[in-house]
Amino acid sequence: MTFATAINCTDSRLQGPTIHYLKDHFGVQFIDTIIEPGPNRILAEQKDKEKLSSILVRLKISIEKHESSQSAVIGQMAATEMYCIEPEDVMEQESKYLDILKDAETFDMTDSKLHVNCGEKMLVFVQQ
Numbered sequence: 551m552t553f554a555t556a557i558n559c560t561d562s563r564l565q566g567p568t569i570h571y572l573k574d575h576f577g578v579q580f581i582d583t584i585i586e587p588g589p590n591r592i593l594a595e596q597k598d599k600e601k602l603s604s605i606l607v608r609l610k611i612s613i614e615k616h617e618s619s620q621s622a623v624i625g626q627m628a629a630t631e632m633y634c635i636e637p638e639d640v641m642e643q644e645s646k647y648l649d650i651l652k653d654a655e656t657f658d659m660t661d662s663k664l665h666v667n668c669g670e671k672m673l674v675f676v677q678q
Contacts (some may be wrong), residue, residue, distance in 0.1 A: 553616040590625035
């Protein structure tokens with residue numbers, strides 16, 4: 551039996567597709583899942599030592615007990631909590647952004663910027 555580990559957001563919409571993608575991408579039979587709200591931020595900022603430690607302890611268990619050899623961190627790039635009416639065109643902007651993002655092919659991190667290559671377009675995210 552072969553395993554990989556997904557450190558995944560609690561949003562259930564991500565979990566099924568993540569498991570299918572990682573099985574194919576990593577060529578493994580099973581995916582151990584570590585579920586945590588906002589894992590990207592916890593791991594990137596490393597400020598919440600308790601949550602960080604919890605994720606790492608669970609990852610260690612997956613590595614030691616299932617010999618998980620690969621892992622991936624999955625979280626939402628963007629989330630809308632409600633329909634926004636201000637500024638006037640914000641929902642149109644979000645729709646355009648998500649249309650571009652669905653064509654994501656590759657990404658690169660340089661100088662605290664995430665560059666996402668989306669076919670003919672490039673999205674750049676800057677940490678603030």
